[in-house]
Amino acid sequence: NAGVMQNPRHLVRRRGQEARLRCSPMKGHSHVYWYRQLPEEGLKFMVYLQKENIIDESGMPKERFSAEFPKEGPSILRIQQVVRGDSAAYFCASSPETGDGYTFGSGTRLTVV
Amino acid sequence: KNEVEQSPQNLTAQEGEFITINCSYSVGISALHWLQQHPGGGIVSLFMLSSGKKKHGRLIATINIQEKHSSLHITASHPRDSAVYICAVRKSGNTPLVFGKGTRLSVIA
Numbered sequence: 001n002a003g004v005m006q007n008p009r010h011l012v013r014r015r016g017q018e019a020r021l022r023c024s025p026m027k028g029h030s031h032v033y034w035y036r037q038l039p040e041e042g043l044k045f046m047v048y049l050q051k052e053n054i055i056d057e058s059g060m061p062k063e064r065f066s067a068e069f070p071k072e073g074p075s076i077l078r079i080q081q082v083v084r085g086d087s088a089a090y091f092c093a094s095s096p097e098t099g100d101g102y103t104f105g106s107g108t109r110l111t112v113v
Numbered sequence: 114k115n116e117v118e119q120s121p122q123n124l125t126a127q128e129g130e131f132i133t134i135n136c137s138y139s140v141g142i143s144a145l146h147w148l149q150q151h152p153g154g155g156i157v158s159l160f161m162l163s164s165g166k167k168k169h170g171r172l173i174a175t176i177n178i179q180e181k182h183s184s185l186h187i188t189a190s191h192p193r194d195s196a197v198y199i200c201a202v203r204k205s206g207n208t209p210l211v212f213g214k215g216t217r218l219s220v221i222a
Binding site for chain 2 (some may be wrong): 048076097
């Protein structure tokens with residue numbers, strides 16, 4: 001069981017480009033959460049998904065950000081037209097239906113230059 | 114006011130000292146998590162608590178549901194314990210975590 005896999009670990013994008021962050025949950029986990037950690041700040045919730053459904057996206061910026069968790073494949077957090085303020089660590093976590101065994105991935109560190 | 118408050122914000126200790134980090138929350142919860150993050154590193158889940166006390170090695174976590182308070186203790190602290198310790202709560206079921214701002218611990222040899 002490889003745990004929650006996030007890739008890439010580090011991502012550098014120029015302003016205006018698109019960033020795609022991937023998260024494969026633990027085997028048997030059907031709930032995926034994305035969190036963002038801005039430099040020198042705490043973790044903040046972005047979006048909560050189950051397979052093919054967005055359950056709660058109250059933490060997502062209204063523009064440029066989107067997330068999906070398709071029936072097959074990893075969850076994707078997509079940031080269009082990145083700006084310097086998007087530079088942060090993006091963490092994914094997954095949990096099973098019971099809510100126990102909450103597990104974080106290693107994160108993707110996005111740098112916008 | 115944040116729903117999850119941690120204290121202290123920063124803590125420096127000598128190797129071998131007993132360390133306590135506190136977490137208070139203001140909402141009803143189904144579970145409380147203690148997390149560890151090393152500089153530039155990932156997040157490791159140390160404990161998930163809904164009542165009572167848990168122990169793992171030199172780490173002990175307690176929770177008092179009535180007082181809405183939890184503590185993380187580290188016995189015989191070591192420089193490798195230096196990290197940010199984060200308290201997070203889940204309000205119900207599979208809802209997302211709400212985080213405290215973290216406690217930055219430095220253990221000096």
